[in-house]
Amino acid sequence: MLEQSPPLVSLRGVEKRFSNGTVALRGLDLDLRRGGFVSLLGPSGCGKSTALRLIAGLGAPSAGRVDWGSAQPPLSFVFQEPTLMPWRSVAGNVRLPLQMQGMSKANAMPLVMKALAGVGLAGFEKHYPRQLSGGMKMRVSIARALVTRPALLLMDEPFAALDEITRSRLNDDILALWAAQGLTVAFVTHSVFESVFLSDRILVMAARPGRVVADIAIDAPYPRDDSFRNSDAYAHYCRIVSAALKEAMAAHDTI
Amino acid sequence: MTRSRLLAILLPLAFGVFVLGGWEFLVRAAGIPVYVLPGPLTIAAKLVEDWASLAESLLVTLRITGLALAAAVIGGGGLAILFAQSKWIEASLFPYAVILQVTPIVAIAPLILIYVRDTEMALLICAWLVAFFPILSNTTLGLNSVDHNFVDLMQLYRAKRWQILWYLRLPGAMPYFLGGLRIAGGLSLIGAVVAEFTAGTAAGGSGLAYRILESSYRLDIPRMYAALVLLSATGILIFGVFAALSWLVLHRWHESATRREQ
Numbered sequence: 340m341l342e343q344s345p346p347l348v349s350l351r352g353v354e355k356r357f358s359n360g361t362v363a364l365r366g367l368d369l370d371l372r373r374g375g376f377v378s379l380l381g382p383s384g385c386g387k388s389t390a391l392r393l394i395a396g397l398g399a400p401s402a403g404r405v406d407w408g409s410a411q412p413p414l415s416f417v418f419q420e421p422t423l424m425p426w427r428s429v430a431g432n433v434r435l436p437l438q439m440q441g442m443s444k445a446n447a448m449p450l451v452m453k454a455l456a457g458v459g460l461a462g463f464e465k466h467y468p469r470q471l472s473g474g475m476k477m478r479v480s481i482a483r484a485l486v487t488r489p490a491l492l493l494m495d496e497p498f499a500a501l502d503e504i505t506r507s508r509l510n511d512d513i514l515a516l517w518a519a520q521g522l523t524v525a526f527v528t529h530s531v532f533e534s535v536f537l538s539d540r541i542l543v544m545a546a547r548p549g550r551v552v553a554d555i556a557i558d559a560p561y562p563r564d565d566s567f568r569n570s571d572a573y574a575h576y577c578r579i580v581s582a583a584l585k586e587a588m589a590a591h592d593t594i
Numbered sequence: 595m596t597r598s599r600l601l602a603i604l605l606p607l608a609f610g611v612f613v614l615g616g617w618e619f620l621v622r623a624a625g626i627p628v629y630v631l632p633g634p635l636t637i638a639a640k641l642v643e644d645w646a647s648l649a650e651s652l653l654v655t656l657r658i659t660g661l662a663l664a665a666a667v668i669g670g671g672g673l674a675i676l677f678a679q680s681k682w683i684e685a686s687l688f689p690y691a692v693i694l695q696v697t698p699i700v701a702i703a704p705l706i707l708i709y710v711r712d713t714e715m716a717l718l719i720c721a722w723l724v725a726f727f728p729i730l731s732n733t734t735l736g737l738n739s740v741d742h743n744f745v746d747l748m749q750l751y752r753a754k755r756w757q758i759l760w761y762l763r764l765p766g767a768m769p770y771f772l773g774g775l776r777i778a779g780g781l782s783l784i785g786a787v788v789a790e791f792t793a794g795t796a797a798g799g800s801g802l803a804y805r806i807l808e809s810s811y812r813l814d815i816p817r818m819y820a821a822l823v824l825l826s827a828t829g830i831l832i833f834g835v836f837a838a839l840s841w842l843v844l845h846r847w848h849e850s851a852t853r854r855e856q
């Protein structure tokens with residue numbers, strides 16, 4: 340695939356060392372192409388969440404640079420946990436980012452309703468997070484991320500806690516949103532299958548220290564649906580990515 | 595209402611009736627004179643007979659307790675919010691709050707009564723001193739206990755300081771604050787009573803503690819008990835009010851106020 344436009348954001352030689360001395364990332368190079376769908380895949384603890392947080396500006400890198408082409412575009416973050424405020428209703432949680440922008444309730448509510456309907460939670464506005472299942476909480480969190488219509492969506496294993504059916508439905512939904520809104524998505528996952536289905540690019544990371552060890556393009560056309568899931572190309576890519584992941588996991592075992 | 599809830603109300607009631615009945619019976623059967631131990635009926639009669647003066651004293655005590663508690667909420671809550679703004683302010687001031695707390699109020703009360711001429715003001719200060727610490731320490735803990743993920747979230751939204759305080763820290767601290775309030779409610783009553791005892795009858799007080807002192811000088815034991823009953827009732831009332839308030843604020847979201855689904 341040709342790289343015509345400059346990347347939306349590029350990380351160069353990024354290192355992250357925590358105050359307790361843990362080096363989560365070292366020498367991380369990573370580009371997010373405008374409009375791309377990139378998955379970060381790697382073993383637990385390899386620094387995927389840390390990389391995503393650095394892109395979002397949560398914490399500064401200890402070394403290296405995070406360069407935005409022009410200005411940082413509006414971005415949303417879906418955390419690994421739902422992170423819903425327990426004292427706010429579902430609608431109140433989804434409205435929070437709009438409220439922080441100073442949008443009035445009257446203007447915000449239609450957007451909130453639309454976002455909730457988009458994740459299949461119409462009718463749950465008045466519920467409180469404690470009344471929802473784990474998967475429903477995660478969907479509220481996704482609705483909250485989408486309600487601001489971000490240009491860049493950072494998702495940290497958003498579907499890890501969901502059942503297969505909900506998960507594949509949300510996978511379809513995310514792809515539809517991505518295509519419709521011209522989003523750029525960076526998606527962290529443990530699942531080879533999920534990453535192949537969703538992404539146009541997969542970055543495989545290895546641990547200790549966290550870095551990118553393989554950059555695999557998934558050259559299958561969008562829109563992707565069940566027929567892609569059953570195709571030979573899909574199986575082929577899954578094998579390639581699995582092999583790369585295995586290699587990445589071996590890489591830190593030898594250190 | 596379920597059987598178990600009915601029992602939860604009936605059993606303590608039955609026990610209370612049993613104890614009071616036993617007490618009354620003992621007093622009568624043994625012929626204990628009223629100036630040694632009055633029976634519950636005598637006490638009740640005294641309560642009715644002296645209601646005018648006792649109710650007046652009750653109001654005085656209630657007012658001091660309420661004002662002290664209000665001042666404690668404003669002082670303790672305000673200081674906690676100030677602490678939440680900066681670790682340095684907290685580090686500089688918190689030790690002094692602790693010193694105020696650990697010094698027994700009975701020991702400070704005479705000094706306060708000397709320096710503050712207005713008796714009511716002095717009582718108020720004493721009650722405030724004991725009530726404000728639980729609110730301060732609980733609210734401070736609550737404001738500092740917010741989940742870091744929420745702080746990250748607010749940072750992503752570019753929320754301003756006041757927004758983080760108003761939309762995140764304050765609601766998150768609410769269960770802690772309400773817990774502090776429940777303790778402080780009882781303590782402010784104790785503070786008011788202790789101060790009134792210290793002030794004694796000379797200062798011309800008129801609260802319930804003063805009534806108890808006065809009655810003891812006159813060996814009017816039933817009246818001592820009557821005032822005591824009113825004090826206990828006040829304490830129970832305060833506790834009940836704050837328990838209800840707690841439930842009202844928290845029942846939709848906080849684990850402490852929601853029933854565990856079986």
Ligand SMILES: Nc1ncnc2c1ncn2[C@@H]1O[C@H](COP(=O)(O)OP(=O)(O)OP(=O)(O)O)[C@@H](O)[C@H]1O
Nearest residue numbers: 357358359361363382383384385386387388389390
């Ligand atoms: N706040 C922190 N303080 C110290 N060390 C941390 C902190 N956060 C993460 N780490 C360490 O950094 C490394 C990378 O963590 P990170 O959360 O980025 O991993 P991850 O790839 O997202 O893992 P998972 O797939 O399990 O979520 C881990 O070794 C972890 O122990």
Ligand SMILES: [Mg+2]
Nearest residue numbers: 387388419495
């Ligand atoms: Mg993670």
